[in-house]
Amino acid sequence: MKKRYSLLLGAAALALAPAAAMAERGSSGHLNIIYWQAPSTLNPYLSGGTKEVESASLILESMARFDQDGNMVPWLASEIPTIENGGVSEDLTSITWTIGDGITWSDGTPLTPADFIFTWQYCTHPEGGCAQASSYDGVTNVEAVGDNQVRVTFGAPTPFPYTAFVGSESPVIQAAQFADCLGARAPECTDANFGPIGTGPFVVDEFRPNDVIEMSANPNFRFPDRPYFATVTFKGGGDATAAARSVCETGEFDYAWNLQIDPTILAQMEAQGRCNVVTAFGTSVERLHLNQTNPDPALGDIRSTAEAGPHPFLTDPIVGQAMSMAIDRALITEIGYGAGGQPTCNVLPAPELYASTANDACLVQDIPGAIALLDGAGIVDTDGDGIREYNGIPLRVLYQTSTNAVRQDTQALIKQWWAEIGIDAELRNIDASVFFGGDPASPDTFQKFYADIEMYTNNFAGVDPQAYMANWACDEWPGPDTQWQGSNIQRFCMEEYDALIEELAGTADLQERGRIAREMNDMLVQSYSIIPLVHRGGVSAHAVTLEGILMSDWDSELWNIMDWRRAQ
Template sequence: MANWTVEELVEELKAGRVTRRQFIHTLLGAGISMPLIVSILQACAPAPATPAQPEAPKEEFQPTRRGGGGLLKLLWWQAPVILNAHLSTGTKDFDGSRIFTEPLAAYDPDGEVFPILAAEVPSVEKGTLDREGRWVIWRLKKGVVWHDGQPFTADDVVFTWEYVMDPATAATTRGNYTNIKVVEKIDDYTVKITFEEPTPVWHAPFVGGNGHIFPKHLIAPYKGQNARNSPYNLKPVGTGPYKLVEFRPGDIIIAEINDKYHVPNRPFFDRLELKGGGDATSAARAVLQTGEYDFAWNMQVEWDVLASLEKMGIGRVINYPGASTEHIQLNYTDPWTEVDGERSSIKTRHPFFSDPQVRKAFSYAINRKLIVDELYGAGGQVGIYMVFNPKKYVPEGGKWEFNLEKAARMLDEAGWRRGPDGIRQKDGKRMKVLFQTSVNPVRQKTQAIIKKDLESIGVEVELKAVVSDVFFSSDPGNPDTYPHFYADMQMYNTGPGSPDPQAFMEKWTSWQVAQKANNWSGRNIERYQNPEYDRLWNQARTEMDPVKRAELIKRMNQMVIDDVVVIPIVNRNGQAAAKNNLRGMDLTTWDSNLWKLAYWYRTG
């Protein structure tokens, strides 16, 4: 259901137009805590107890045996370079990992928790979820084996938590686990997670892209400082539907069917190739024009090009609701001064972006509507906030403005005056920015639009385009990655990885600053530090009242705009390309495109 209120949903329940199960699923998927859902149900007419567990989605295709589908060819125009989700910073690496390693559960297109390695979804009714959000019990699937034949057990879940939480591991997913007090093995197929305090988002750990479970018997020697040296970062052994045959980082993944996969008669395809590299337009053509590939990810291609390719009748563009935002980040630190072997150090301040007046002027100089209309079309809407889905976390009455005259006036008032050559100066410092992003035709055209407008108000702009495989690399030794942020401005796409944005919003807390000390694994790329933001985030983390909690998240959502930490440009829809005979993908904005890979099939 879209655009509903709790009151409207209650009326639907009372009228019998939704079942009690659907009622519970919808509210859980929207991030409302189970204790409050129970209270709401108690206030309604009595209804028979129904397990709060999503049913398996109905499939057109019900196979009677595993395999037989031949080769599945996938095209990711940003190539994976590592296959360890807990050390990844780019979507491409999370996606590549998902072929092999799996979480306890995933988020389906409706935002509902869908069990994968878990036998069921925890619930108050089953006695596996605390009403106050202090603990949750996961019951695990029995009979699951790792690709090397060893059994998957509770020991692996406990170990994964220990691996992620070891500070020396420098896991990029650590923020989803910090509120856990302990993960206990109850028996071989049951684990109990006890939280430090009441936790409304009990499903943040071990679910979705941040929840991949690792085999203790193989990874244990590589926990902590040795994590980056693990051979399994490039040769994963998981429980997924396919087993690794070959991985050439930055190029290709080749995998074969897992004949012991834990879902009967799945997967359909015998072999898989995920080819990386190139660009979004060539990827679209490889599916929609030539049919060389079955599926291509992230169609950040001009909308008129996609429309013309789709008319050829070979493939289709899949549009689905999105939650990610193409945005500009402003560096709060100085990328041109080195301190202790590190640029963009939190010990420095940016020569002009440290002034909020300057940041606001830059915000007024970005023509978001022109970018959307010319380059994205139906692929997105003008961005106002970083979190725009679900709607309950979006502040009311949000506005944006494109006004070059106001931008120029604000720079004048901030003391940045035009010099003889038209470029603004102050105290002998020229207003020059290095504006970087990844190589992509849409992004380069976006850069050109922004450069033209900034130059018109007296800003010198140098553009830089970094190969995607490098820009989104997880390599701490690579200075051109976006977490290093050795530029004044940069642009890419990001958004929440679950229907609840709590973990996503942590990216602007002071303890998440990306820096040399954490191998640039911190997610606060802009180096923004605001004690009030930190306080709001901590308060939201334990607030069990969903209305109060939504208000706290709205305030954080507004704060990063008011402080001009980021400039949202496009709130993007999800887009992929698939051949007409490829089915079963069930794409969701809350998880990897490959979250349901075991269920993909080909018709005809």
């Protein structure tokens, strides 16, 4: 077991990036960041959107983070707990974290074990609808051990205990600030959600939801010489192309995130010499979710819930399989992603130990095969209008995604291919700030899923997929009882899958964990409730004057922003 942990953690104790010679806090002046999907909250527990998680990561921190190579590094903790150093119990039922010396919140009060205990209670409250609840799966208790240690106890042996309080999706929040925000009251705590007190390098000066965040250096940050930037403007909104231009052509911004644009155009921008394009591959997959519940608007408030009943035809894997076979993933990748993408048939594409090869047939488009599959199942066009029927119901789907040129190009291609096999698609795109916003009152969020099919990218922090694959547990469906939070977006549910979640949580051997995770991936993909398209690398751009950027796709790509600086 000790050997396995050594292999898993790798360079877990890597030191943070060295400080620039003679640099000091605030010496680099002002930093302008643009995320063309604007954050709607700075509480990552109330939104599964990447834009919320990453913007909040400048303020809120966790015990450990994942660097640009996927190595775990201590953050708020003094070291990574392992069996070797006594931090992980021999029976794998607990992990004990030691808080680093002298760490305070930005208001000057000390960070204590009570804050971690509260964070666990906050996210696991049955009425809270925590978007990151899977990070705390299996945790039965969080307790203080002395003044500076936090023990996390699991209900069963947990071979990979680095989920709670690890990575950008599971930060600690201040118990004093959020004390009155438990359960159903969580979304109502506007002041706390929009201006969380954190331990990170920056503090919030002003937050305008779906627009802009103004931040300044945390005066109580534990590294006296950092962050090197005194102030940050975090601008949201617009589109990916405009964001790229603002860095690579006009110089209005210093850093632009998620440049999902024509790769040829991006290369032309970079050639002008004002920016560097950076790419990092991790686990991001652009995919289609096929709603397994009925989204018919006539059902009113119960649409896309268990009460609405199953989808009229998307619960039949034959329909989903034909839709998948009709797609040319290689062409989508070439046109939309270039070197920043790879065609994939898996929702879990990496690390290599967990990547299945059982679904690789999808890499080759097969429209004749899709037609034959539907014909053989008796799903045919009976009235000659070019659209097949399933038990008398025309195969017409509402296919939605966020507003983005690459996604709209992908939609248009897929609509054309589906038309060739007798399936009609109505296309809809929603402003990304709304689509990923998590507002329980909005009908247009990806969690509510008021459509038949929706497309977006998701990934997981770190290198172990246990918490990520648990996203598709039957009890992870979003719904009104959870403020529409939940990770099982397509409303997939199989008892056999839930059993594999439990098996993975109780398996220590790495090779066995790989086998179980691959089986889970295959079960999901072969249910055709989800159709993977492209293994996406994160593609961003920064001004040539910026130094210290170590882009990670295993965590927030802003994970080491305290080390960013302006070239002298």
